[in-house]
Amino acid sequence: RLVGPYFDKFATEEQRERFLPGCVSGEKILAIAMTEPDAGSDLAGMRSHAKDMGDHFLLNGSKTYISNGINADIVIVAAKLADSDNPHAVVLCIVERGMEGFERGRNLEKMGQSAQDTAELFFNNVKVPRENIMGEPGKGFIYLMTGLAEERLQAAVGFISNARHAFDITRDFCMERKMFGKTLAGMQNTQFKMAEMDMEIEMAEVYVDHCVELLNKERLTGEIGAKAKYLASEIEWRMLDLGVQLHGGAGFMKEYAICNLFTGSRVNRIYAGTSEVMKLIVGRHIFSEAYSSTLV
Ligand SMILES: Cc1cc2nc3c(=O)[nH]c(=O)nc-3n(C[C@H](O)[C@H](O)[C@H](O)COP(=O)(O)OP(=O)(O)OC[C@H]3O[C@@H](n4cnc5c(N)ncnc54)[C@H](O)[C@@H]3O)c2cc1C
Structure with missing residues (x-):
């Protein structure tokens, strides 16, 4: 319910048709990854970046404290648009389970909410197809x-x-x-x-x-x-x-x-x-x- 609205509001019709039925049926678990080890409150300080390569974006970086990080099938990953002067130019990449270069780290031990997984995520040269970019590249911060x-x-x-x-x-x-x-x-x-x-x-x-x-x-x-x-x-x-x-x-x-x-x-x-x-x-x-x- 937290991540689904992003698809409703900002995804293309094709993306909605591709992803939402599985989310609604409960077969696909969603996560959203913004926070990084050195950028939490100060989101504009994020270092993860995605470079426009034409038919895909090349995603690199790491995220932490991500709810559903271990179990998620689909993760919306916020990354800086590489080569942009605007610190608020952010791309939202729809990263799917099994994409090459997408690794999950530890399931972090917490003070409470032990039923919910919270994890680190790593992205090493993940090729995110252009059709997996949510909305307009650069407008992710908005x-x-x-x-x-x-x-x-x-x-x-x-x-x-x-x-x-x-x-x-x-x-x-x-x-x-x-x-x-x-x-x-x-x-x-x-x-x-x-x-x-x-x-x-x-x-x-x-x-x-x-x-x-x-x-x-x-x-x-x-x-x-x-x-x-x-x-x-x-x-x-x-x-x-x-x-x-x-x-x-x-x-x-x-x-x-x-x-x-x-x-x-x-x-x-x-x-x-x-x-x-x-x-x-x-x-x-x-x-x-x-x-x-x-x-x-
Ligand atoms: C269980 C759990 C689940 C989470 N799930 C997700 C998730 O699914 N996706 C995701 O992206 N993130 C997630 N987060 C991350 C969460 O949103 C961040 O922890 C939070 O935004 C704070 O960032 P930070 O931890 O880096 O703390 P910091 O930003 O380092 O803050 C440290 C302290 O500095 C204070 N501070 C910061 N800026 C200012 C300021 N300008 N003026 C005064 N004080 C300031 C803060 O209020 C805080 O008290 C999760 C975190 C937890 C603990």
């Missing part, structure tokens, strides 16, 4: 920025529902756990902290719903996606931290759901763009001519 706005909003939907789930299981725990002759829920500190989170989560739920409406009206912009992702992931994080705290020692034990939610979600303020980068995007928009509130 495609990525458009795709990332939707990806961030999708992420926000998941994060805020996760926050609500963490709230619910923490509420149940507090109502059960007894100490000092009453339940944990009876302590004013618990009520105050949970009241704050209930209000913050509700506020974010309404905001994220509003952003989904904007997406449906084709009015989603980069800064709106960034605001939704920032708010949802930061509120989710505060809820998970509170959830672990209120569970006491149990919150550190893997047999309690809050523990796995906590470790599995720590990355949410990092991937798909860090919270700092989200503020950078929102901040730039505030001081641009185009500024207006999302709610106007």
Whole structure:
């Protein structure tokens, strides 16, 4: 669902027909590879490059932290357009399983989300046929920025529902756990902290719903996606931290759901763009001519 929209929006009709049926049936697993060992937040600093050779592009470089990197059948690889002066001239190459020169590295060990593979990828003189170039060569950066706005909003939907789930299981725990002759829920500190989170989560739920409406009206912009992702992931994080705290020692034990939610979600303020980068995007928009509130 994260990578599919790139085909829908930027691929040719022929590419859609060739790739999308397998994705929809679940036979083909997708990945998108932007991040490199020396270029994460600063995507324009990527070193992977693709040289136009006429009937194909010659792709060289490496990527890291790629979700589905081990299992993917089709990887959209972002690379600089070789021989271009424009640092934002990026080509999106559709690399398929088995293409010569395409190698997968380690399945990286993570703090959480162990069910999902995250890997390094290597491209050594991979001949990417011209018909596997997505959209117009050189415009890849614009495609990525458009795709990332939707990806961030999708992420926000998941994060805020996760926050609500963490709230619910923490509420149940507090109502059960007894100490000092009453339940944990009876302590004013618990009520105050949970009241704050209930209000913050509700506020974010309404905001994220509003952003989904904007997406449906084709009015989603980069800064709106960034605001939704920032708010949802930061509120989710505060809820998970509170959830672990209120569970006491149990919150550190893997047999309690809050523990796995906590470790599995720590990355949410990092991937798909860090919270700092989200503020950078929102901040730039505030001081641009185009500024207006999302709610106007
Ligand atoms: C589990 C997982 C899955 C991932 N899946 C994918 C994937 O499928 N495809 C893909 O392409 N990438 C993927 N990533 C990569 C992810 O998007 C990057 O890790 C993320 O964008 C941050 O880049 P970085 O790790 O290089 O950190 P860096 O960019 O090195 O950031 C380090 C710190 O510097 C801060 N920072 C950076 N710039 C600024 C600034 N201008 N001002 C202030 N602070 C700043 C950051 O906020 C951060 O705190 C994944 C990462 C993880 C952990």
